[in-house]
Amino acid sequence: METVSGGNQENQPQNPQGVSDAEKWGSLITGGAMVLMGLSQRSLRGALMAMAGGAMAYHGATADKSLTDKVADATGLGKGIKVEKTVTIINKTPEELYEFWHNFENLPTFMKHLKSVTVTSPTRSHWVTSAPFGTEVEWDAEIVADQPNKLIAWASVEGSQVDNSGFVRFQPGPPGRGTEVKVVMEYNPPGGVVGAAIAKLFGEEAEQQIGDELRRFKMLMEAGEIATTEGQPSGRK
Amino acid sequence: MRAVCWHGPLDVRVDNVPDPKILNPRDAIIKITSTAICGSDLHFYDGYIPSMMPGDIVGHEFMGEIVEVGPAVKNLKIGDRVIIPFPISCGNCFFCRKEQWSLCDNSNHQAHLIEPLYGTSPAALFGYSHFFGGYAGGQAEYARVPFADVGPFKVPDHLSDDQVLFLTDVLATGYMGAENCNIQPGDTVAVWGCGAVGLFAIKSAILLGAERVIAIDRFPERLEKAAMMGAHEIINYEEIDPGEALKEMTGGRGPDACIDAVGMEAHGIGPEGVYDKVKQAVRMETDRPYVLRQAIVACRKGGTVSLPGVYGGFVDKIPIGAAMNKGLTFKMGQTHVHKYLPTLLSHIENGDIDPTIVISHHLPLDDAPRGYEIFKHKRENCTKIVLKP
Numbered sequence: 001m002e003t004v005s006g007g008n009q010e011n012q013p014q015n016p017q018g019v020s021d022a023e024k025w026g027s028l029i030t031g032g033a034m035v036l037m038g039l040s041q042r043s044l045r046g047a048l049m050a051m052a053g054g055a056m057a058y059h060g061a062t063a064d065k066s067l068t069d070k071v072a073d074a075t076g077l078g079k080g081i082k083v084e085k086t087v088t089i090i091n092k093t094p095e096e097l098y099e100f101w102h103n104f105e106n107l108p109t110f111m112k113h114l115k116s117v118t119v120t121s122p123t124r125s126h127w128v129t130s131a132p133f134g135t136e137v138e139w140d141a142e143i144v145a146d147q148p149n150k151l152i153a154w155a156s157v158e159g160s161q162v163d164n165s166g167f168v169r170f171q172p173g174p175p176g177r178g179t180e181v182k183v184v185m186e187y188n189p190p191g192g193v194v195g196a197a198i199a200k201l202f203g204e205e206a207e208q209q210i211g212d213e214l215r216r217f218k219m220l221m222e223a224g225e226i227a228t229t230e231g232q233p234s235g236r237k
Numbered sequence: 238m239r240a241v242c243w244h245g246p247l248d249v250r251v252d253n254v255p256d257p258k259i260l261n262p263r264d265a266i267i268k269i270t271s272t273a274i275c276g277s278d279l280h281f282y283d284g285y286i287p288s289m290m291p292g293d294i295v296g297h298e299f300m301g302e303i304v305e306v307g308p309a310v311k312n313l314k315i316g317d318r319v320i321i322p323f324p325i326s327c328g329n330c331f332f333c334r335k336e337q338w339s340l341c342d343n344s345n346h347q348a349h350l351i352e353p354l355y356g357t358s359p360a361a362l363f364g365y366s367h368f369f370g371g372y373a374g375g376q377a378e379y380a381r382v383p384f385a386d387v388g389p390f391k392v393p394d395h396l397s398d399d400q401v402l403f404l405t406d407v408l409a410t411g412y413m414g415a416e417n418c419n420i421q422p423g424d425t426v427a428v429w430g431c432g433a434v435g436l437f438a439i440k441s442a443i444l445l446g447a448e449r450v451i452a453i454d455r456f457p458e459r460l461e462k463a464a465m466m467g468a469h470e471i472i473n474y475e476e477i478d479p480g481e482a483l484k485e486m487t488g489g490r491g492p493d494a495c496i497d498a499v500g501m502e503a504h505g506i507g508p509e510g511v512y513d514k515v516k517q518a519v520r521m522e523t524d525r526p527y528v529l530r531q532a533i534v535a536c537r538k539g540g541t542v543s544l545p546g547v548y549g550g551f552v553d554k555i556p557i558g559a560a561m562n563k564g565l566t567f568k569m570g571q572t573h574v575h576k577y578l579p580t581l582l583s584h585i586e587n588g589d590i591d592p593t594i595v596i597s598h599h600l601p602l603d604d605a606p607r608g609y610e611i612f613k614h615k616r617e618n619c620t621k622i623v624l625k626p
Contacts, residue, residue, distance in 0.1 A: 008344070023279065042269060043308070048331040076266065088331070090329070090330055090331045090334070090399075091329060126359075138239055150475035177331070178331065208349045211352075213347060215346070215348060216346075217326075218342065218343065219343045219346070222328050222329045222330050223327040223328075223384070224262070224263070224309065224329075224342055225261045225262055225309070225586060226261075226327075226346070227261070227327075227343060227344050227345070227346040227361070227370070227375070227383060228260055228261060228346055229260075229346070229370065229371050229372055230260065231258060231260050232257060232258075232260065232372070232373045232381060233240065233254040233255040233256065233257055233294065233373055234242065234290075234292040234293060234294060234373065235238070235240065235242030235244070235250070235252035235254050235291075235293075235294065236290070236292030237292070
């Protein structure tokens with residue numbers, strides 16, 4: 001088995017702790033009572049799959065370490081890189097923000113490392129990012145949960161170069177405070193040269209990178225453009 | 238074009254750099270006609286502002302003529318004469334909508350640099366380090382102005398550059414420093430520091446109804462200007478202790494409001510002044526809060542301490558017990574410049590305020606290095622330098 005996902009986990013023994021984690025995640029994500037758990041659980045993907053796939057997928061969340069995790073352990077790379085970040089956007093409703101984000105082809109406008117996202121079917125999309133040393137990394141992602149105007153969750157499909165999953169949630173803030181947009185993401189960088197490149201891409205400053213991307217999303221939505229100084233003059237030699 | 242670039246502490250140079258370009262749809266380019274050196278520019282000149290990079294174009298008090306506008310800027314046209322508020326504000330975010338322009342959410346695209354220190358980032362500022370966005374400043378022949386449909390403020394032709402230039406910062410900053418004092422009839426206001434901000438704070442406190450304004454500095458020429466601005470009394474703190482003097486001057490009560498128009502490089506006398514200078518020099522505190530301490534102790538019970546003077550990071554030995562037990566109110570912040578422009582412009586037009594009083598020098602842009610030097614050391618009775626590109 002290659003990755004933790006709903007489809008190939010049915011033979012896994014059930015782990016009561018894991019189930020409760022998955023249930024916790026499921027209720028956290030769907031419920032809206034949102035004290036997120038700081039991603040202490042092993043697998044966000046498992047929880048997302050559990051939400052999407054029902055009972056069978058619960059096994060996904062309970063699986064033993066995936067192969068990618070094992071490789072990561074062996075190479076000393078970080079296991080999973082888990083990030084959660086939130087911004088508030090004042091002048092857009094959850095509906096408007098959900099709609100913009102749901103068209104994944106919009107994402108490269110504010111996600112700096114993304115070269116392109118191509119929607120290939122109602123639930124699938126193809127992602128290309130630039131990686132260090134002039135390389136590119138590609139994968140296919142699948143929408144695993146979709147609650148109109150509230151939440152979109154996705155996961156890379158089996159065999160992707162980079163195993164990643166996440167969700168974005170749109171929720172009204174207190175009166176007059178706009179819409180709170182939370183992104184939770186997890187990456188499992190593989191080993192080897194590609195792994196090192198991906199780790200650099202996603203890993204070293206993952207928290208800052210997701211934070212910056214959300215900040216650019218907010219700028220684009222609120223101010224209509226993304227603030228920049230790139231290309232301004234200076235006296236640097 | 239020619240531009241004043243920071244290359245390190247005590248090292249600003251006038252370099253040849255490329256002209257600025259429109260980078261975003263809401264940008265404009267202005268040809269600068271007047272630009273000033275601000276007291277807070279001395280903080281990076283002296284090396285106390287972190288995250289400056291060699292080659293950064295500095296300057297945040299400037300005005301000029303629109304020469305190019307981006308496609309999204311509909312309210313300005315080429316040839317308009319404008320002043321540029323020093324905070325960069327998007328006009329659309331929660332804070333801009335509340336007229337808290339210097340707290341704009343969207344202008345600092347390098348907010349991650351300052352977030353570990355401040356929690357969240359205030360607005361970006363022109364020419365004032367990468368913590369505050371790393372935007373090229375206005376001590377140059379031309380400048381790019383982001384969110385130009387919001388920031389630039391048109392000024393009438395019958396007013397000279399010298400009359401309107403300080404609306405971009407020091408005049409608005411002095412005014413907000415006084416407004417933050419919530420001045421009531423009969424109030425006495427003490428103002429530490431008679432640089433441009435202090436002088437405008439004095440004038441503003443009077444306009445806002447203060448009964449009495451007491452100015453504190455150590456340079457006779459500055460105290461003279463304070464008197465010209467209308468200060469009722471002056472204290473030279475090298476001659477008398479302001480704390481005791483203020484108490485005696487106010488019937489034992491202390492001033493109703495105290496304005497610290499000095500900020501992070503306050504000069505103290507005696508052991509306490511030495512203490513701060515040494516701690517700052519060895520980077521054990523980033524700022525010298527000598528004036529702030531004095532203002533807290535001097536202020537009357539239930540009074541207000543207002544801080545228009547710039548602080549950057551951490552300070553030491555703040556008498557928080559005095560502040561708490563005396564029930565003081567603290568008001569501070571980078572200036573919400575945009576908010577004050579119409580009011581202040583009409584004060585200038587009515588002749589209530591003559592901003593030109595603060596100017597001591599007009600220099601060509603190429604003389605900026607000398608300007609910084611004389612301003613830092615207060616040579617040639619320097620109070621304010623206007624550079625002409």
